[in-house]
Amino acid sequence: MRPFDEDAMSVASGFSLAEREAVYHAIMTRRDVRSQFLPEPLPDDVVERLLTAAHHAPSVGFMQPWNFILVKSPTVRARIRDAFAKANEEAALMFEGERRQAYRSLKLEGITEAPLGICVTCDPTRSGSVVLGRTHNPRMDSYSTVCAIQNLWLAARAEGVGIGWVSIFHEADLKTILGIPEHIEVVAWLCAGFVDRLYDQPELSVKGWRQRLPLEELVFHDGWGRSER
Numbered sequence: 001m002r003p004f005d006e007d008a009m010s011v012a013s014g015f016s017l018a019e020r021e022a023v024y025h026a027i028m029t030r031r032d033v034r035s036q037f038l039p040e041p042l043p044d045d046v047v048e049r050l051l052t053a054a055h056h057a058p059s060v061g062f063m064q065p066w067n068f069i070l071v072k073s074p075t076v077r078a079r080i081r082d083a084f085a086k087a088n089e090e091a092a093l094m095f096e097g098e099r100r101q102a103y104r105s106l107k108l109e110g111i112t113e114a115p116l117g118i119c120v121t122c123d124p125t126r127s128g129s130v131v132l133g134r135t136h137n138p139r140m141d142s143y144s145t146v147c148a149i150q151n152l153w154l155a156a157r158a159e160g161v162g163i164g165w166v167s168i169f170h171e172a173d174l175k176t177i178l179g180i181p182e183h184i185e186v187v188a189w190l191c192a193g194f195v196d197r198l199y200d201q202p203e204l205s206v207k208g209w210r211q212r213l214p215l216e217e218l219v220f221h222d223g224w225g226r227s228e229r
């Protein structure tokens with residue numbers, strides 16, 4: 001018996017410099033988009049490539065727990081926008097004083113402006129009750145779904161498609177509007193549409209809400225809190 005099935009394993013051939021740069025370029029310039037969406041619909045082939053990128057994400061036990069509900073209907077998106085507005089008002093009241101004012105000044109969604117909404121869900125029952133790799137942490141299926149979202153987000157960057165993740169909802173409202181079964185988890189509402197410009201830095205950073213932390217403060221060596229190498 002051969003040690004590897006050579007038909008099933010391709011050789012790691014390496015990336016050219018330009019390909020390597022392209023990967024980092026997508027990562028560094030990806031943005032969360034709220035207000036720069038162009039109204040034209042996304043062509044089906046573009047959407048299919050984004051979903052294929054998502055579907056090639058890693059997943060615990062290869063369970064692929066995700067589903068993607070594509071929402072073009074303006075009526076449905078208006079209902080989603082109403083659900084956001086309700087939750088966003090509750091969120092504003094959780095901040096005090098000037099911070100509340102600042103919060104209210106932020107635009108935190110583009111649900112009706114973006115021509116496509118993608119509700120990404122996670123089905124914890126997708127491959128039975130005992131899942132390889134999820135046996136001691138049930139959240140691994142949600143984490144896998146987030147990996148799919150990040151794949152989609154990076155592929156979208158390369159396609160000139162902006163993505164905005166909106167999470168200011170009561171999950172129950174989204175489930176009611178979209179008819180999602182009780183046992184399915186809603187992981188994300190993504191606003192998707194072409195963009196012709198993007199912020200250079202996170203919009204929250206540009207607007208003074210919060211700045212990127214220095215990486216060196218986040219890296220420990222050989223144990224929590226140890227900054228010495």
Ligand SMILES: Cc1cc2c(cc1C)N(C[C@H](O)[C@H](O)[C@H](O)COP(=O)(O)O)c1[nH]c(=O)[nH]c(=O)c1N2
Pocket residue numbers: 030031032033034107108109165166167168201202203204205
């Ligand atoms: C899980 C999760 C949930 C949300 C977000 C992101 C993620 C990962 N983000 C986007 C977030 O604000 C943004 O990623 C950061 O501010 C960094 O900016 P860039 O993504 O680098 O542009 C986000 N943005 C927003 O305007 N409304 C929202 O409800 C959310 N929710």
